[in-house]
Structure formats: structure tokens, C-alpha cells
Amino acid sequence: MEAEQIFKELMKSDELQTHFGISKEELADASYVGDSNNTTIEIIKDVIKGIANRKSPNVVFQGILKKVSD
Amino acid sequence: MGTFIKSISLQNFYNYYGSYEDNTYTFKEGINIINADNNMGKSKLYNGFLWILDDQVYDSDDKRYYPVSESYNKMMSKKASRENVELDMGVTILYESEGVWYKVCKEVHCKLEDGSWLFFPSTNVLMTTDNEDMPIMDKQKQQDAIRMLIPADMEKYALLQGESMERLVDLSTLNGLENTINALADINNLIRMCGLASELVKQAKQEYNKEETKNRGASNEILKLREERDNLEKWIEDANKKIELARQELIKAKEKEQQYESEFFSSKKRIQLRHEYEEECAKLDSLKREKAEQELSITSRLFDENCPWILMGLGNETGDFDANRIELTKKITAQEISQNPQILLPDDSPDAPSLRRMLEHEHCEVCDREAKKGTAPWLHIKKVLERPHKEMRTSASFMQFYSGLQNATGRYEATIPQIKESFEQYMNHIYDLDDQIEAQERIVEAKENELTLVGIENSTEEEDRKVLSGYNQAKQTISNKNEEIQRWTGKIKIWDSALTKAKEELDKRQGSTPIRKAKELYDNMQVIKTMFDSTRERIFKSIVDNLQTAANEMYSDLTKGNQTFGGTLTFDRLDDGTVRVSVIDYQGEELYGNGTGFQRMKQLAIVMSIISSKVGNKSFDYPFISDAPFSEFSWNFMNNFFEIAPNVFRQSIIMIKDLYDPADDNLINEHGKAIVEQMNNGLLQGSFYVNYAETRADAGNLVTKKYCYTK
Numbered sequence: 001m002e003a004e005q006i007f008k009e010l011m012k013s014d015e016l017q018t019h020f021g022i023s024k025e026e027l028a029d030a031s032y033v034g035d036s037n038n039t040t041i042e043i044i045k046d047v048i049k050g051i052a053n054r055k056s057p058n059v060v061f062q063g064i065l066k067k068v069s070d
Numbered sequence: 071m072g073t074f075i076k077s078i079s080l081q082n083f084y085n086y087y088g089s090y091e092d093n094t095y096t097f098k099e100g101i102n103i104i105n106a107d108n109n110m111g112k113s114k115l116y117n118g119f120l121w122i123l124d125d126q127v128y129d130s131d132d133k134r135y136y137p138v139s140e141s142y143n144k145m146m147s148k149k150a151s152r153e154n155v156e157l158d159m160g161v162t163i164l165y166e167s168e169g170v171w172y173k174v175c176k177e178v179h180c181k182l183e184d185g186s187w188l189f190f191p192s193t194n195v196l197m198t199t200d201n202e203d204m205p206i207m208d209k210q211k212q213q214d215a216i217r218m219l220i221p222a223d224m225e226k227y228a229l230l231q232g233e234s235m236e237r238l239v240d241l242s243t244l245n246g247l248e249n250t251i252n253a254l255a256d257i258n259n260l261i262r263m264c265g266l267a268s269e270l271v272k273q274a275k276q277e278y279n280k281e282e283t284k285n286r287g288a289s290n291e292i293l294k295l296r297e298e299r300d301n302l303e304k305w306i307e308d309a310n311k312k313i314e315l316a317r318q319e320l321i322k323a324k325e326k327e328q329q330y331e332s333e334f335f336s337s338k339k340r341i342q343l344r345h346e347y348e349e350e351c352a353k354l355d356s357l358k359r360e361k362a363e364q365e366l367s368i369t370s371r372l373f374d375e376n377c378p379w380i381l382m383g384l385g386n387e388t389g390d391f392d393a394n395r396i397e398l399t400k401k402i403t404a405q406e407i408s409q410n411p412q413i414l415l416p417d418d419s420p421d422a423p424s425l426r427r428m429l430e431h432e433h434c435e436v437c438d439r440e441a442k443k444g445t446a447p448w449l450h451i452k453k454v455l456e457r458p459h460k461e462m463r464t465s466a467s468f469m470q471f472y473s474g475l476q477n478a479t480g481r482y483e484a485t486i487p488q489i490k491e492s493f494e495q496y497m498n499h500i501y502d503l504d505d506q507i508e509a510q511e512r513i514v515e516a517k518e519n520e521l522t523l524v525g526i527e528n529s530t531e532e533e534d535r536k537v538l539s540g541y542n543q544a545k546q547t548i549s550n551k552n553e554e555i556q557r558w559t560g561k562i563k564i565w566d567s568a569l570t571k572a573k574e575e576l577d578k579r580q581g582s583t584p585i586r587k588a589k590e591l592y593d594n595m596q597v598i599k600t601m602f603d604s605t606r607e608r609i610f611k612s613i614v615d616n617l618q619t620a621a622n623e624m625y626s627d628l629t630k631g632n633q634t635f636g637g638t639l640t641f642d643r644l645d646d647g648t649v650r651v652s653v654i655d656y657q658g659e660e661l662y663g664n665g666t667g668f669q670r671m672k673q674l675a676i677v678m679s680i681i682s683s684k685v686g687n688k689s690f691d692y693p694f695i696s697d698a699p700f701s702e703f704s705w706n707f708m709n710n711f712f713e714i715a716p717n718v719f720r721q722s723i724i725m726i727k728d729l730y731d732p733a734d735d736n737l738i739n740e741h742g743k744a745i746v747e748q749m750n751n752g753l754l755q756g757s758f759y760v761n762y763a764e765t766r767a768d769a770g771n772l773v774t775k776k777y778c779y780t781k
Contacts, residue, residue: 065591
């Protein structure tokens with residue numbers, strides 16, 4: 001399954017709305033390519049890309065830490 | 071992606087004596103049939119494919135797979151090995167995958183030296199693109215090219231040996247179908263992402279702990295709460311690991327249960343029948359022994375002290391004997407009197423019993439006249455009886471001998487009449503025993519037939535007990551592991567609750583921003599991890615649902631026209647995450663007792679649905695290669711398969727004997743001829759070969775020839 005396809009499937013998760021409070025419209029506009037204003041969506045992309053680009057968990061986490069502290 | 075096999079060629083490989091050119095099968099898209107009688111090379115051709123793909127061959131004697139390196143002797147053509155001290159044995163397959171042609175040749179140079187064969191294997195792979203041939207030298211790349219023929223994940227479905235269909239690895243190991251579905255959906259990347267998300271949660275937790283530790287001003291209460299939280303989390307983590315371990319063992323136990331289940335009831339029946347058979351045999355032996363004893367006892371009965379059967383029918387003889395004896399006595403007495411008239415009472419006058427009889431009967435037997443009691447003749451007889459007489463000489467006098475004999479036989483007068491009845495009773499008993507023995511022999515024979523029906527020749531008592539023990543042990547393990555999982559789950563629930571409370575208390579007390587931010591990240595990463603897991607589960611379930619739909623369509627098409635309803639296939643996701651395929655009836659109850667044909671149909675339907683499954687825009691177009699998939703199938707099933715197979719498989723290569731007719735000039739039966747006609751008329755795509763032997767020989771010396779009936 002392609003990374004983008006996985007991303008689209010993840011965007012269907014209820015938790016994005018119920019826990020993270022992301023609107024349906026924002027989810028509909030979310031794209032795997034390009035940047036999103038939403039940190040959670042970006043973290044999800046980091047996880048996906050981490051596997052696609054064979055990054056270590058530590059490297060991925062550091063990237064996430066940077067995003068959340070910004 | 072997909073593969074098309076153009077041809078397979080064999081050289082001095084089992085029955086396939088001669089060069090590659092002598093033994094080449096050329097295939098088309100559609101259904102390619104190699105129709106042959108037993109021992110005519112079907113399984114050997116299948117072994118050709120196995121050798122190329124897996125360096126293995128299937129031994130139909132042992133019914134198991136062997137590495138080729140252990141089988142070269144058996145694989146070598148017997149005829150070629152008798153004619154040569156050096157020869158080459160091999161298999162070559164030509165196939166196309168994604169526009170690239172590959173020619174794979176696995177060969178062994180065989181050399182006879184000092185009475186033993188030496189083997190020198192080699193593998194050659196040639197790739198052709200844009201009409202340019204390129205040998206592939208690197209071993210790994212050779213392996214990759216061979217895997218283009220059929221990928222490892224698909225091999226268990228694309229390569230089927232009919233006898234092993236019921237033991238398809240994937241369907242008997244609960245994990246197996248799960249692995250295949252993962253491969254089909256190509257969600258291995260997603261599975262890795264779930265793993266990464268899990269790791270990131272751990273890292274977020276470490277970060278959170280680090281921030282907490284930085285806060286040196288934490289009160290004892292906070293420290294205590296942290297410790298409590300950390301302990302609970304550790305316990306929960308350990309418990310989850312234990313649950314995971316228990317789940318793995320549960321899966322293994324379920325596989326064992328499945329493995330033994332099919333044999334369990336047969337083994338149990340066999341043990342019970344063996345016991346019953348032994349009991350019935352013991353009864354039969356007892357009856358036979360009783361009869362033998364009765365028959366042996368006849369000797370003692372013939373010469374029994376009180377009732378000797380040898381005297382049967384001689385009841386009147388003692389009386390006759392007595393009358394004869396008296397008559398003789400009279401004659402002798404009269405003779406002696408006439409010879410010696412002086413003697414009134416010769417020595418051999420009537421004896422005492424006779425005198426007593428005369429007195430009793432009041433009749434003188436000497437003079438043959440009446441001698442009433444008290445009369446002079448009677449008193450004379452009495453006087454003679456009571457006279458003092460000389461001691462009898464123990465001479466062998468005639469009268470004494472027969473007197474003695476009469477004395478001796480006198481006592482049997484009462485018992486001789488009973489002999490007939492005694493004999494009749496004896497014979498009735500013998501006849502009765504004969505009837506009982508005959509009836510018992512029938513019972514024993516019936517038990518033997520029952521034993522044969524449950525396959526007594528295939529299994530010893532020890533093997534059957536092992537199955538029962540294995541099955542029971544598996545069931546016990548399943549019960550234990552379920553209990554263990556339940557126990558730990560219960561504990562986790564309690565600890566979870568305590569953990570939530572501890573965290574809440576901690577949150578109230580730990581107000582610093584870095585700690586809060588770190589905790590928020592930790593919480594969010596847990597939710598993200600859950601999202602990845604549930605997405606994987608959702609996609610997996612979607613694949614399973616699609617497979618179920620496709621498999622039922624195949625199953626329905628394969629079984630149409632059959633008078634029995636074969637049920638509906640369900641793919642159930644179990645608690646342990648594995649997938650179980652079962653057959654249910656109209657009411658949703660699990661259906662048991664389907665015949666072997668239906669069981670194979672179920673397997674074939676699942677295989678076909680997996681092979682033909684589409685995910686997104688991808689489809690799997692690998693050849694379906696099967697040796698004897700149709701034993702236990704009726705023509706109806708086979709016909710249904712030939713109808714739907716072209717829609718499922720781009721190419722199938724099937725080795726069968728079900729269309730063979732040795733009495734026919736073309737060695738094909740009516741159904742086979744109909745298929746050939748359809749192929750030659752373009753109504754059915756494919757090819758039709760028949761294997762035969764020019765000269766009759768045993769299995770080890772047979773040389774297979776072939777003929778292609780399609781244009």
C-alpha cells in the first residue's frame with residue numbers, strides 16, 4: 001500500500017475529530033504532499049515518512065519534538 | 071504484475087528420459103492440461119516446477135517433501151543411468167514477467183565412479199530484454215529472478231499438490247491466512263508504521279519522565295504518585311507481554327488442535343473398535359475352546375464308568391446274552407448228562423444266579439418244567455443251590471467267563487437306556503456351540519469391516535493414542551491459555567483504573583509547563599498509535615470481507631449443480647487476531663460432515679479467491695500449478711472448475727488423471743475429448759497433453775512420452 005493511500009486511510013480516523021478537534025473540512029483538505037498547519041497531521045506524516053525513508057525511531061521522534069516545541 | 075510460463079523442458083528427469091527437446095511442454099494462457107494415468111509422470115512434472123522454485127521435490131511414496139540434494143538418485147532417469155556412466159539431468163523453464171523473459175535451468179551432472187554416483191549441480195538464469203540475452207551470475211539476483219515466477223507469499227496458493235490440499239499450510243496455521251492477507255493488502259508498510267508509532271510512544275514517555283526528573287522540587291506525594299504510576303505502567307506492560315506470549319502459545323495450541331481434530335474422531339473410533347474387536351475375538355476363542363473341550367471329552371464319555379456310550383444300543387443285548395447263555399448251559403448240561411448219566415449234578419450245572427432265577431420263576435430250566443414253590447422240584451433246586459460246593463477254580467471255563475461278563479454288564483442295564491438321551495444332549499450342545507461360533511464369527515467379521523472403514527491399516531494403537539493425547543493436550547493448553555489471558559486482562563483492568571487515578575492526581579500536582587507539554591505529547595502519541603492500529607485493522611477487515619465474498623462466489627460456482635448444499639464460507643477474525651475459515655449452513659450454524667470433495671472445493675475456493683484478489687488496481691496474475699487437484703471431485707465439480715478457472719487464472723497448468731481412458735485409442739475419455747474440441751474451436755483457451763508409455767514397464771523403468779491434442 002502506498003504511503004499516500006495509508007495517509008488517506010488514517011485521515012478517516014474518528015480520533016482526529018474527537019480527540020484532536022480537527023474539523024472535517026481541514027481533514028478533507030489534508031494532503032500527504034505539502035505542509036499542513038496542523039501539528040497532529042504533520043506528526044502522522046512524520047511516522048509514515050519515517051518508514052518510507054527508513055529513518056530510526058529516535059530521528060523521527062526528534063523531528064516530532066521539534067515540531068511540537070515550535 | 072504477473073507471470074506467464076511458456077514452456078517446461080526436462081532431461082533425464084525421473085520418467086522423462088532423453089534430452090530437453092524430447093520432453094518439452096509448451097503452454098498457453100488459459101487451462102493447460104497434462105492428462106495421464108498413474109505413474110505416467112504427472113507428479114514428476116510437478117516436481118520439475120518445485121525444483122526450480124524451491125530446490126525440493128515431493129516424494130509420493132513417503133508423501134513428503136525432500137531437498138533435491140537428497141534426491142538426485144531418485145530423480146535421475148533409470149534408463150539413462152543404466153545406459154551411461156555420465157549424464158546430465160535437469161529442468162528448464164521459460165517464462166515472461168512484466169515484459170522480461172527469463173530462462174531458468176537447474177541441472178545436475180551425474181557421474182558414476184567406483185560404483186557410486188557423484189552429482190554436480192548447477193543453476194543458470196538468462197534474462198532477455200529487447201531481444202538481448204543477459205546471463206544473471208549473482209546468486210541473489212538469480213533467486214530474485216526465480217521468485218518472479220511465483221513470489222514466496224503466493225507460492226502456497228499457486229502451487230498445489232492435490233494430496234496435501236487439506237493440509238495447506240496457511241489454512242491449518244491460523245497465523246498463515248493473516249500473513250497472506252497482510253501480503254495481499256500490501257500493508258506490511260502499515261504494520262511497520264504501527265511498530266514505529268509504538269516506539270515513538272515509548273520515546274515520548276521517556277521524554278515525559280525526563281521532564282519529571284528535571285523537576286527537583288517535587289514533593290514526596292508527587293514522587294510517590296510517580297512511583298505508583300510507573301509501577302502500574304510496568305505491571306501493565308509486563309502483563310501485556312504475558313498476554314501476547316499466551317496468545318502465541320494459544321495459536322500454536324489451536325493449530326495443534328486443528329491438526330489433530332480431523333484425526334481425533336477417527337483415532338478415538340479406532341481405539342474403541344479395536345477394544346470391541348478384541349473383546350469379540352476373546353468371546354469367539356472362548357466358544358471355540360469350549361467346543362474343543364466338548365469334543366475331546368467324547369473319549370471319556372465313550373468309556374464312562376457309569377454310563378459308557380460305547381454300549382449305546384446294546385440295551386437288549388444283556389437280556390439276549392442271558393437267554394443265549396442259558397440255552398448254551400442247557401445244551402452243555404444235557405450233553406454232559408448224556409455222556410455221563412451217573413452224575414446228577416455235573417460240575418458245570420446251572421450256576422447260582424440261574425438256580426436263583428429258577429426258584430424265582432418257579433421253573434426248572436434244566437428239565438424245562440414247572441417247579442412251583444414248595445414243590446419237590448422247587449425244593450430240589452433249592453437244595454442244589456444251598457449245597458456245599460467246592461471252591462470254584464479260577465479256570466478259564468466258558469460259563470464262568472460269561473457269568474462274570476454278565477455280572478459286570480448287569481449294572482449297565484439301568485444306564486444303557488440313558489445313553490441315547492445323554493448323547494443327544496451332548497450333540498445339541500455341540501450344535502448350539504456351532505451356531506454361537508458362527509454368529510460370533512459374523513460379529514468379528516463385522517468388526518473387522520468397521521475397522522477397515524476407519525482406516526485401521528493406516529494407524530497403530532500407539533499412533534491413535536498419540537493423536538488423542540495430542541488433541542486433549544492442545545485443548546487443555548487452549549483452556550489454560552484462555553484462562554491466563556483472562557486473568558491478566560482482569561488484572562490490567564484493575565491496574566488501568568488505578569493508573570488513571572494516579573495520573574489524574576499527578577496531573578493536578580504537576581503543573582509546570584515542560585512536564586505538561588511532555589505529557590500532552592505522550593498522550594497524543596498514544597492516540598496516534600491507536601489510530602495506526604485501528605486503520606490497519608480496518609483495512610485488514612476490508613480485505614477479509616472481500617475475500618469472503620470472492621471465496622463464496624468461487625465456492626458457489628464450483629459446487630453448482632451438486633445435489634447437496636455445501637454451505638457458505640465465513641472468514642472470522644478471532645480474538646487472538648488470526649483468521650479462521652469455516653463453513654456454515656442456512657441457519658448460521660457450523661456445517662460438519664461435508665464430504666472430501668466439498669472440503670477440497672472449500673480449499674480451492676479460498677485459494678482461487680486469494681489468487682484472484684485485487685487490491686486497489688493491483689491484480690495477481692501468477693500461474694496456478696496443480697498436481698491432481700481433482701481426486702475426490704465428480705465431473706460436475708471438474709466441469710465447474712474448467713468454466714470459472716479462465717476468469718480467475720491467467721494461466722493454469724494442471725496434471726490430472728480424471729480425463730484418462732486407457733481403453734480409448736487417444737487415451738482420453740468423453741469429457742476430455744469435449745475439452746479438446748472446445749480448445750481446438752477456440753471456445754476454451756489452453757493446451758491438452760496426454761502422457762503415455764510406449765512400452766510397459768515398472769514405475770522405476772518407465773519412459774514417459776507425450777502427445778499434444780491441441781493445435
